[in-house]
Amino acid sequence: MPNIFPQCRLSQTRIKHVMNERRVAYEGAYDLANEQHEARQQAKLETAILQQQQAEYKEERRVYHESQVRGRRTLKAFKLHKAQEAREAAERAAAEAMTLAAEKAQEALATEAEATQTPAVNVVVEVEETKAAATPEPEAPEVANPTQEPEAPAPHKALKPEDSVAAGLFGTGSSKRK
Secondary structure: OOOOOHHHHHHHHHHHHHHHHHHHHHHHHHHHHHHHHHHHHHHHHHHHHHHHHHHHHHHHHHHHHHHHHHHHHHHHHHHHHHHHHHHHHHHHHHHHHHHHHHHHHHHHHHHHHHHHOOOOOOOOOOOOOOHHHHOOOOOOOOOOOOOOOOOOOOOOOOOOHHHHHHHHHHOOOOOOOO
């Protein structure tokens, strides 16, 4: 049989071919849109994860900073406490040293008082007579300097504590040998 509709078959083939191309183009566009959508979703997910990680990092830094500040404050308080203890210990040691010094001074005074309470021994004081002592020359009056403090009068030859102890033990007025 002769082909009575050759034109029709050709048209159907063209339509089928165009439909096939459009289907392939639609599937390609659909796949491309799905890939873009997944990429956007992935970017959103990565952004959310990054924000969460940053928030956790900031929280950890805040906690770390607080612990560091707390540690510094604790260390500072510890050092202040140790310094206070050291000052108190130094004050106690100084007070003990002063107490010991006072006790030793009292003991020395007591032994000196005991030494002076021993029976009196005749003390011989030797005085050299010289011509200068026999005829004293009048001294020129001193002019007082207003910037200098007035001097205390010199006491007569007083015995030192060690001289009095020596006098009590050895019977001389002086511990010096001639």
